[in-house]
Structures are given as structure tokens and as C-alpha cells.
Amino acid sequence: MRLFHRVNFFQYTVLGFAVAAGLIWFAVFKVEAAGGLLRVHFFDVGQGDAIFVEAENGNQVLIDGGPNGSVLAKLGEVMPFWDKSIDIVILTHPHADHLDGLIEVLKRYDIDMVLETGVSHSIPEYEEWRRLLKEKNVKVVVAKAGQKVQLSDSVFLDILAPFGNFEGVSPKNVHDSMIVSKLVNGSASLLLMGDAEKQIEYRLLFSGADMDADILKAGHHGSKTSTSEEFLRVVSPEVAVISAGRKNRYGHPHQEVIDRLESFGIKIFRTDIYGDVVFVSDGLTFQEMP
Numbered sequence: 001m002r003l004f005h006r007v008n009f010f011q012y013t014v015l016g017f018a019v020a021a022g023l024i025w026f027a028v029f030k031v032e033a034a035g036g037l038l039r040v041h042f043f044d045v046g047q048g049d050a051i052f053v054e055a056e057n058g059n060q061v062l063i064d065g066g067p068n069g070s071v072l073a074k075l076g077e078v079m080p081f082w083d084k085s086i087d088i089v090i091l092t093h094p095h096a097d098h099l100d101g102l103i104e105v106l107k108r109y110d111i112d113m114v115l116e117t118g119v120s121h122s123i124p125e126y127e128e129w130r131r132l133l134k135e136k137n138v139k140v141v142v143a144k145a146g147q148k149v150q151l152s153d154s155v156f157l158d159i160l161a162p163f164g165n166f167e168g169v170s171p172k173n174v175h176d177s178m179i180v181s182k183l184v185n186g187s188a189s190l191l192l193m194g195d196a197e198k199q200i201e202y203r204l205l206f207s208g209a210d211m212d213a214d215i216l217k218a219g220h221h222g223s224k225t226s227t228s229e230e231f232l233r234v235v236s237p238e239v240a241v242i243s244a245g246r247k248n249r250y251g252h253p254h255q256e257v258i259d260r261l262e263s264f265g266i267k268i269f270r271t272d273i274y275g276d277v278v279f280v281s282d283g284l285t286f287q288e289m290p
Contacts, residue, residue: 038155038185038281043074044271047221047245047252048097051192052078053183055151063090063181063192065101072104074276085110088149092179092194094119094126106132113139115149115159118167119177142167143179145207154283158182160209161200173197175220180204182213186283191235193219193226201231214286215239215279218261222253222270232264239267239286246272 036056043050045066052075053061060079065071089111092098103125105111114133118140133140141147147159161180171177175195183190191213193201197220204211216237219226221244240261244252253270261268269277269288278289 036282038183038188038283039078040183040190040279040281040286041074041078042217042241042243042269042271042277043071044275044277045070045074045101045243047248047250048101049092049194049221049243050074050101051217051243053151054078055155057152059087059151059155061088061090061149061151061157062086062102062105064092064098064194065089065103065105067097067100069101069104071101072108075105075109084108085112087112087151089114090143090179090181091116091129093117093174093177094121094123094129095174095195096123096125098195099125099129103129103132106136106138111136111138113141115141115143115179117162117177117179118142119174120168120170121174145209149181155183155185158184158209160204160207161196163203163207176200182210185281188281188284188286189213190215190217190279190286191237192217195220195226197223197225198228198231201226201228205231205234211235213237215241216266217241217243218253218257220252221248221250222257223250224254224256227257227260229260232260232266236264237266239269239288241277242268242270242272244270244272248272 038056039054041052048066049064050066050071051063086109143159145161145163149157159181162177166177175197178194178196180196181192211234213235216235218240222242242253279286
């Protein structure tokens, strides 16, 4: 009987090493399959925002989480089953269509760092978010314009807004505290506007920041409160992505915004029509993935 137990122990040990080796090679193949490319996924999560960024070295950022737990299935499609950690989560502002999915992510994933504004906003979901951050002892960094988040040697996020410290502040419009960022990979760039409205667009234009970008994630789901003509002239994107839910009650994206984008010759990708929208970048350009 002892020999039987020893043989089984040996077999399980070998099996354990085999599984571990398999996971290691799976990770290696995953990195090689990425081909040294930056990948940006605009998830179709209905009426909300959820953007997943994976640098060529495997570092991951999730920007907003949409209005519900559907972001979990989306992450499961693009992350290996054994990967239950995300390097950085960014909450652009605490409205439910950006926040609620992140609560579910925080419950199920290990998050190294959260970047948010710390703005005061009294809704139950935000209170739950705060409680979980404290319970899981997640590092929280308060976002301000001028910060740079380095994801790899060539990939970084430039934080362009908010322009002041909103920690503990209760603005009349929470959108005024919006985190706006520019994702840069070599000479390729992507501008992420969150729900920023025209007031922030104008401040960005006069801030001295480099606003030119290949791709624009249009502000506020294509609402007519955003994506002004003056702003488009300076950003001069080739592509615009609009994240909106099918037949949403707000009428997003607004036809006025669609017409304006088309008048500039900008190609439009809408999650309510195309579903998930994915781009890859080699540091020179962005290419849309089928």
C-alpha cells in the first residue's frame, strides 16, 4: 500500500509540473502571438464605456467598466483563463454607466492600482466601490493633468484632464472632473475623452497639450454636448469610436455629431452597430482588427 501511495504522489507531482509548464508556455505563446503589438478593445457593453488596453509586454489597463457585469464576459474573451489580475483600472468618473461594471471587476480580479479623481458623488454604487477598494487594500492614485502612466518602453498614457484636484469636491456637473487621457505608442496615438463635454474640450485646446491623434474615442457616447467642430479641427483624427447602446433612450449618438464627423472625412466605428471594436498598433499606425 505504501508503494501505491508513493507512485500516486509521484504521478501527481509530474502532473503538477506538466500543468505549470503548460501555463508558462501558454503565456509565452500569448506574448508571441501579440507580435509586439499594442491592442485596444472598445467593448460593446451597451450604453456605457469599457476600454481594455494591453501593451506589447502584457501590461493591462481597464478604463471604465460599463453599466453592468457584462464586462466580465468581455474580459474572459481577451484574457487567458488563469489571468485574474489587471495592472491598472481607471475610473474616468463615477456615473453608473462607467462604474457599475468596475465593481464586478474589483470583486473578481486582483487590481494593482486604481486611478480616479476622488470626486464626491453620492450614489450607492460609488459607496460600494469605495468600500471594496478599502477592503481589498487597492492602491488609489488621484488623477491630475500632467501625469504619465508608463505601460512599456514605448507605450504610455498622458493624463490631460482633470485640470485641478477634485478629491472630495462636489462639482455641479460630475463630467467637469473627467479623466481625459491620450494613449501613445511611438508615433501612433489615441485620444480617450470619456464623457468630456465642450467645456473641457475648449480647455484642452488652450492647455498647450498635444491634441493631435489618429483615433478619437468621442466624448459622452456621441452626445451633442461633445465633439465640437473646433475640437475636431485640432485633433484631426482619421477614425472616431462611439460607445453607445443599441436603441438607447438618450438618442446617442446624436445625428448632429455623426454629420460633423462625416464632414471631416472621419471614419466612424459604433459599438451599437459593430459590437466590439479592436485596434492594434505597431508604434507607427493603428489598424482595425476584423
